[in-house]
Amino acid sequence: MSDSSAARISTIILPADGRQSPVAAGIQRGVRRLFAELGHVTLPEFTLANGRRADLIALAPDGSLTIIEIKSSVADFRADRKWPDYEDFCDRFYFAIPETVPFDILPEDRGLIIADSFGAAVMRESLHHPLAGARRKAVTLRFAHAAASALHALADPDRIADGRL
Template sequence: MPIISPHSDNPLVDGRQSDRAMMVRRGVQRLLADLRLSMMPELALASGRRADLVALGPSGEIWIVEIKSSIEDYRTDRKWPDYRQHCDRLFFATHSGVPADIFPQDCGLIVADEWSGHLFREAPEHRLAAATRKAMMLRFARAAADRLLLAELAASAG
């Protein structure tokens, strides 16, 4: 076994997010947990894109939350419209240092800090087709099970 590994030993951390994006994600996760949604960060979608946060509600509703940590982060990333085909509701999440008016009105908006989030604007509903919903739920469940297994294996190796 190498002394220094270039890979994280924690299967729940992939290291691609900035500290500010992770701060927003933690606040959003606390808000969504309070709303009784289950979450999967960094979920690969059928389109090949990776959603920052996918949430599953008690009735099977699927939300995607796209985290933007700065104005520049929002302006340089144009992949988010593709996420609509994978969710019932699409949200942006950011922190109080980013102006809310840069985000499209036809998406929800969450403003978060490290401790919590506030649902600034609800997202309009765009109901998924049954086949797409089933595929997303299977993708969500398989990713959650795979990550749990990796976390258990990492914990037992230590």
């Protein structure tokens, strides 16, 4: 491969997926920044084996998995009770909210992150419930496949448009 044909690193701007409000998108950005600072890699809108879609999943250098459920308002929290279905697929579980949402509506036994589009802070640590080895392997493989598929889609957007990815 010649220097002129070598792969180049460039800025990638991902389109909004349209599933989130601007507030939720800002929370996601801030939480992803926090986890990146901790050395974790994250994927948004991660489909679990049970068919549920987690707002955000993080994979730590040690292989531990964290799911973050984004709630942009009190109404958002009250309308969605699917989050207990996510806990069988992670070692830790957090809610991420903006500072305008009162803490007391959230379960006290779950982790809590306050976030905006610039960053995030852990306000309450999550309990640690280690996954069984087989479940960890299955979720990690699903994570790897989703990440590779997303990278492929960036490199070959026509394939996505054709519905072949």
